[in-house]
Amino acid sequence: xxxxxxxxxxxxxxxxxxxxxxxxxxxxxxxxxxxxxxxxxxxxxxxxxxxxxxxxxxxxxxxxxxxxxxxxxxxxxxxxxxxxxxxxxxxxxxxxxxxxxxxxxxxxxxxxxxxxxxxxxxxxxxxxxxxxxxxxxxxxxxxxxxxxxxxxxxxxxxxxxxxxxxxxxxxxxxxxxxxxxxxxxxxxxxxxxxxxxxxxxxxxxxxxxxxxxxxxxxxxxxxxxxxxxxxxxxxxxxxxxxxxxxxxxxxxxxxxxxxxxxxxxxxxxxxxxxxxxxxxxxxxxxxxxxxxxxxxxxxxxxxxxxxxxxxxxxxxxxxxxxxxxxxxxxxxxxxxxxxxxxxxxxxxxxxxxxxxxxxxxxxxxxxxxxxxxxxxxxxxxxxxxxxxxxxxxxxxxxxxxxxxxx
Numbered sequence: 001x002x003x004x005x006x007x008x009x010x011x012x013x014x015x016x017x018x019x020x021x022x023x024x025x026x027x028x029x030x031x032x033x034x035x036x037x038x039x040x041x042x043x044x045x046x047x048x049x050x051x052x053x054x055x056x057x058x059x060x061x062x063x064x065x066x067x068x069x070x071x072x073x074x075x076x077x078x079x080x081x082x083x084x085x086x087x088x089x090x091x092x093x094x095x096x097x098x099x100x101x102x103x104x105x106x107x108x109x110x111x112x113x114x115x116x117x118x119x120x121x122x123x124x125x126x127x128x129x130x131x132x133x134x135x136x137x138x139x140x141x142x143x144x145x146x147x148x149x150x151x152x153x154x155x156x157x158x159x160x161x162x163x164x165x166x167x168x169x170x171x172x173x174x175x176x177x178x179x180x181x182x183x184x185x186x187x188x189x190x191x192x193x194x195x196x197x198x199x200x201x202x203x204x205x206x207x208x209x210x211x212x213x214x215x216x217x218x219x220x221x222x223x224x225x226x227x228x229x230x231x232x233x234x235x236x237x238x239x240x241x242x243x244x245x246x247x248x249x250x251x252x253x254x255x256x257x258x259x260x261x262x263x264x265x266x267x268x269x270x271x272x273x274x275x276x277x278x279x280x281x282x283x284x285x286x287x288x289x290x291x292x293x294x295x296x297x298x299x300x301x302x303x304x305x306x307x308x309x310x311x312x313x314x315x316x317x318x319x320x321x322x323x324x325x326x327x328x329x330x331x332x333x334x335x336x337x338x339x340x341x342x343x344x345x346x347x348x349x350x351x352x353x354x355x356x357x358x359x360x361x362x363x364x365x366x367x368x369x370x371x372x373x374x375x376x377x378x379x380x381x382x383x384x385x386x387x388x389x390x391x392x393x394x395x396x397x398x399x400x401x402x403x404x405x406x
Contacts, residue, residue, distance in 0.1 A: 004016070009216055009260060010216070010260055010263045010264055010265060011264040011265075012265050012266075013265070013267065014267050015161065021155075021157040024160040025065060025160055027168075028064075028163065028167055031065070031167045032066075032067065032167070034142075036067035036140055037065055037066055037067055037141065037142070037143040037144075037145070037163055038067050038135055038138075038143070038145070039060070039068070039144075039147075040069075040135065040145070040146045041070070041072070042074070042127040042131065042146070042149070043127075043149040045073060045076040045084065046075070047149045047150055048080075048084060048087050052151055052152045052154065053087075056149060056154045057087070059154055059155060059156040060091060060156065061091060063093070066093045067141060068095065068141065070135055071095065071098065072098050072100060072130055073097050073098060073099050073101075074100050074122065074127050076101060081097070081102065082405050082406070084099075085402070085405065085406070096134070096398060099398075100127060100130060102401045104398075104400060105397055105398070105401070108390070111387070111390065112390075115386050115387060120377075121242050123243070123244070124244075124246055125240050125241050125242045128246065129240045130394075132238070133390075133394055136232070136235055136236060137392060137394060137395045138395070141232050142231060143163055143230075143232065144229065144230055144231075144232050144235065145159060145162055145229040146227070146228055147226060148226040148274060150275040151274050152275075153269065153272055155269070157268075157269075158227070161267070161268040162176060162228070162229050162266060162268050164176075165229070165264050166229045166231050173262055173264045174231045174233075174258055174262040175228065175229070175230045175250075175262065175263045176230070176263075176264050176266050177220060177223075177225060177263070177264070177265045177266070178227030178228060178266060178267075178268040179221040179222040180268055180269040180270070180271070180272040181270070182222070184271070184272070185273070186341075186343055187342055187344070188337045189273065190224075193222055193223065193224050194329070195329075195349060195353050196295065197223055197295065198218075198329060199328075200296070200299070200322050200356075201218050201299075203325045206321050211306070211308070213303065213306060216251075216255055217248075220265055221265060223247065223251060224247045224295075227268060230254075234258070235380065236380045236381045237379050237380075237381050239253055239379055242376065242377050243294040243298075243375065244295065245297060245298030248299060249298050252298065252302045255302075279355065281351065288352070289359060292363075293362050293363045296359060296364070297367055297375070300367045301367065310368065312364070315361055315365075315368075319360050319361050322357055323354075326353045326356070326357075330350070333349075
């Protein structure tokens with residue numbers, strides 16, 4: 001994707017194939033002398049047993065500029081936490097594995113519950129939020145990056161390109177979002193972005209009219225990527241969704257808190273593949289069905305917060321408009337795949353579109369039925385105001401887990 005197109009809303013930083021990773025690492029090491037760079041890795045224990053994470057750890061071992069790596073470990077027993085400690089021990093950087101299910105961390109969770117500030121459901125959002133809290137408590141990093149632990153095609157150049165825009169002190173960016181082509185195993189991937197988000201944003205523009213927020217989201221080439229970097233000064237006021245709308249939620253927060261010139265997207269890879277979610281058309285509580293509903297809710301909530309009025313009739317019209325837009329885009333995806341020797345199963349793609357259309361209505365009904373729903377985990381600024389010692393005690397709990405379960 002070596003081009004130099006700019007969309008006019010946010011800056012796009014391309015990989016023009018004119019600079020190697022060695023040069024980037026050298027320059028990032030110089031930046032890191034005064035602007036320390038840390039990485040957050042939200043992980044399930046099951047990912048330690050997959051094929052992606054061992055390679056990711058090997059690649060991170062080659063990174064010279066990282067100050068700290070914070071690994072958030074979910075769904076792990078005590079024995080599995082010990083195994084995770086050993087698994088990540090090869091990392092040469094300062095690192096910590098936060099066992100989110102430890103007795104100490106559960107006590108911290110109960111403390112938040114007593115204040116009415118606890119995350120309502122487990123998942124990636126809660127994991128990332130807890131790791132951010134730990135990093136804020138350390139108070140020694142200027143730049144934070146996050147990426148997933150299931151990237152099968154990972155190279156450390158991805159991280160270098162991701163953090164460079166916010167680590168470079170001469171650049172104005174406070175948030176950088178990674179993007180890449182979703183191609184793997186001879187197939188065109190990225191179903192939720194291609195078949196839900198892109199046509200939904202087109203449909204919303206037709207149904208409710210022009211909105212700067214819609215133009216902003218449409219500017220991102222891959223808005224659902226799990227890779228982003230940001231300057232840590234904005235973290236205490238960051239509202240993170242507790243559901244699967246994390247990626248859209250972070251972009252919405254950047255829209256709310258920052259000027260467009262402070263946000264960029266950066267091309268980080270030529271090839272990207274990761275663990276694929278099941279469609280789960282029969283079970284709306286799991287897989288891509290749950291994800292699509294949460295993403296729709298996140299977009300509807302943000303538009304409503306900016307003054308858009310939604311009614312059942314609006315959602316019915318939106319469903320019909322989305323369905324037509326998605327089928328039109330599918331023709332383009334099919335031709336693109338065919339020309340590049342890739343496979344698309346049109347029947348499976350249309351089944352996905354049909355499910356997403358139903359989930360637009362489902363998300364709309366949830367939104368209308370629960371107008372007082374609080375979908376975000378409280379900001380760390382609010383937690384600190386309610387309990388000034390919590391961040392310090394969170395650090396102590398994580399470090400005591402490290403010391404006890406060797």
